[in-house]
Amino acid sequence: MDTEINISALAERTHDLLADLRHAAPRPLLITGGSASERNALANALCVLFGSQPVIVGMQLAMILGELDHKPRVQDVLDAIDLIVASAGPNPVLTRIEGLFSPAVPLNAVDALVRMSRQNPICAVWPGRVDYNRLRYAQLGHPECVNEDASRAVIIDLTKENGGLK
Template sequence: MIKNLERLVDEIEALQSKLILLIGSPRSGKTAILCALAKSKNITPLNIGAALGSKLAAIPHKQRHLEASTLLRELTDKCANGDLLLIDNIELLFDRTLQLDPLDLLRRHAHARRVIAVWPGELRNSRLTYAHIGHPEHQDYSLDGVVPFEIQ
């Protein structure tokens, strides 16, 4: 499976949006595959929850939504290895108080470089979802600008 992912990572260089989402059920090995890719490419994945969370903790709660996008850009620029960025633990981006659109952020980052991210939700009927309908963080997206890599 890692060989298929490595081939896909090399192939997306020619696309306008270079975003691959690793999609699978909980405990399907998404993070393990990302770590295997990281090892083969000699890059450290960006843990959004830990890295962005620690930066936001130093900012007053009412101002966090104003700084989140800028802090994320700084973190991604620092963690990217050339034109490749690996991302895990993006759940913090769905926090409603930050007023972010997580998939849009990933898509925008993927215009400048190849981005491979672990998707914490599901792919159903050609739609990406995060959280269940009725949950305050529920999101539903089309696959536009995304290359899904499903892990069984």
């Protein structure tokens, strides 16, 4: 990457964008690109602005679904997602969302994030990449593969100047 990322300035712009999303169609804001440490630094900076803690989705989802006495069904996952978001407060910043990609979770990860954003605008660290306006995670043929239309989310791409924000 040619330019150094100004995390605090980008966090301020992202904060403002999340406020704007409260009045728009529900779409999650996804932090992509850059290194994992850069994505997490932006997530942590947002948490400081919001006065909150990051929500570790995979761990919470595993704990909730692990208490079931049956294989998770779509409604179980939807209920778990609603519980995670409700407990996260008004400005959830989601990290470690890889649990949403598990073949044991019978729900598309992007659908889950869109659903979460219906209650409150959310920001999530996307562990994959964006290529040709597609959200990608894992290789084609892999059980955790995601290849979804990126227009279903607002993208902050740390490989672009100003995170790709105009």
